[in-house]
Amino acid sequence: MTESLIDQETRKALKEKFQAELVNEVQLDIYVGEQNPEYSEFTLKLCQELHEIDGRIKPTVHNNSKGNAAELGITGRPAVLIGWDQGYRIKYIGAPAGHEASGFIETISLVSRGESGLQPSSVEKLAQLDQDTTIQVFVTPSCPHCPRAAMTANQMAIAAPGKITAECVEASQNMELAQKFNVSSVPQQVINGEMDSIFIGAQPESVFVEKMLAYGSSRYAEILAEEKARQALAAKLVDNPTGAIKLTDANFDQAIAKYPNLVVDCWAEWCGPCRMVGPIIEQLAQEYEGRVVFGKLDVDSNQEVAGRHGIMSIPTLLFFKNGQEAGKQVGALPKPALESALKEYGLI
Numbered sequence: 001m002t003e004s005l006i007d008q009e010t011r012k013a014l015k016e017k018f019q020a021e022l023v024n025e026v027q028l029d030i031y032v033g034e035q036n037p038e039y040s041e042f043t044l045k046l047c048q049e050l051h052e053i054d055g056r057i058k059p060t061v062h063n064n065s066k067g068n069a070a071e072l073g074i075t076g077r078p079a080v081l082i083g084w085d086q087g088y089r090i091k092y093i094g095a096p097a098g099h100e101a102s103g104f105i106e107t108i109s110l111v112s113r114g115e116s117g118l119q120p121s122s123v124e125k126l127a128q129l130d131q132d133t134t135i136q137v138f139v140t141p142s143c144p145h146c147p148r149a150a151m152t153a154n155q156m157a158i159a160a161p162g163k164i165t166a167e168c169v170e171a172s173q174n175m176e177l178a179q180k181f182n183v184s185s186v187p188q189q190v191i192n193g194e195m196d197s198i199f200i201g202a203q204p205e206s207v208f209v210e211k212m213l214a215y216g217s218s219r220y221a222e223i224l225a226e227e228k229a230r231q232a233l234a235a236k237l238v239d240n241p242t243g244a245i246k247l248t249d250a251n252f253d254q255a256i257a258k259y260p261n262l263v264v265d266c267w268a269e270w271c272g273p274c275r276m277v278g279p280i281i282e283q284l285a286q287e288y289e290g291r292v293v294f295g296k297l298d299v300d301s302n303q304e305v306a307g308r309h310g311i312m313s314i315p316t317l318l319f320f321k322n323g324q325e326a327g328k329q330v331g332a333l334p335k336p337a338l339e340s341a342l343k344e345y346g347l348i
Contacts, residue, residue, distance in 0.1 A: 005042070006049050014105070018054035022112040027085045028059040031069050035077040036173050039095035043078040046096065050105070057108060073134075073165070076174040080104075082154075083111035087161040090154050093177075094170025098141025100150065103168075107154045116159035119269060122209045126160045128223060133216035134165040135208075138181070138188040140172055148202040148270060149187035155205075156212060164212065191215045204300040205269040244285045247295040249304045256320050259293040261347040264318040266311050268300045273332035274315045280335050292347050319345040 032040035047059035082090040096104035139146035153166035171178040191197035234246040267274035285294040299306040319327040326345040342348045
C-alpha cells in the first residue's frame, strides 16, 4: 500500500476544519503531463486525499489536455485550478508542496465559503477594478514567507472574481518562467507580466491592493488621491475621540503629548490574533471615553515608531501616562486582562 501524504493526526484536524468551514463544493481541475512527473504524482495524490477527507472537494484530472490548458493560460505541469467553475481565477502552477500546502488548503476553504478574508476597505477598493489583471506569485516549498504572499493574491482573486487571476508559481519547477522574470528571491510578484510591476517579499495586504489598482483600474490616480485624503482625516487628532484613533509615524509623538492616558494597539493586517484584539480595543475606547484614549498603529506601515519602541511581535499594547511609556503587554489578551493593565499602569 502506498504511504499516505497526510498522516492520521493531520487528517483528523483537516476533517474537523472542513466540517466547520466548507459550505459549497470546490472543483479542483488538475492538469498533468510529461513535465515534472514526480510533482504531478504528488499533486494528484494530495488532491485525492483531500477528497477522501471531505467529499465536497472535487478533483478532476486532465491528462495532456494541451489545447484546453493553453486557453486557460496554464504554462506548466502540474497545475491546479481552484473554483474555476464558480468564476474564481486561482491557479497553482507546480505542486503545492512544503509550506505552500497550508495555503492551498486554506484557499479551498475560502473558495467554498465565497469569502476573501480581506479587510472591508480592501474589498471596496478592488471593486473599482475595471480591467482584467493577473498577478503571479513565485514561490518555493521551503520558503516560510511565500504562503502569505500567495494567499493574499488568492484572496484578491476571490474578492474580485473574473477580474483578478492569481497564479502561485513554483519557481524551481518552472525555471524558464522564473528566469524570464529574473526570480532570485521569493516570494516575488509580477503583475500582467510587466517587469516594472515586480515587487519582492510578503508585503502587507494594502501594498498588494494598491499594486492591483495601479495596473487594473483606469481611476488609479483618483482613487489614490481619495485614499490619501481619507488617511489624513483619519489621522487628525481630535480632543475627545469617541473610538480608537489612527496613529502613524507622523502623528505618534503628537498623540503621546496630547493625551495624558493613551493605549496604543500595535497590529498588522495579516495578524490573526490582532483581529481578535481589535474589537476589544474599540469597545474599551467607547467605555473609557474621556478618561483613556486608545489608538491603533499599523506596524507594517509605520516602522519608525515600531522600531523605536522595540515591537518584536504583535499584537503589542503600549501604555503611556503623561507622555511616558508606563508599560507594555504582548499577545492577544482578553478584556479583563487589559482592564487590569489599565489599573496596573495608572491610567485609570
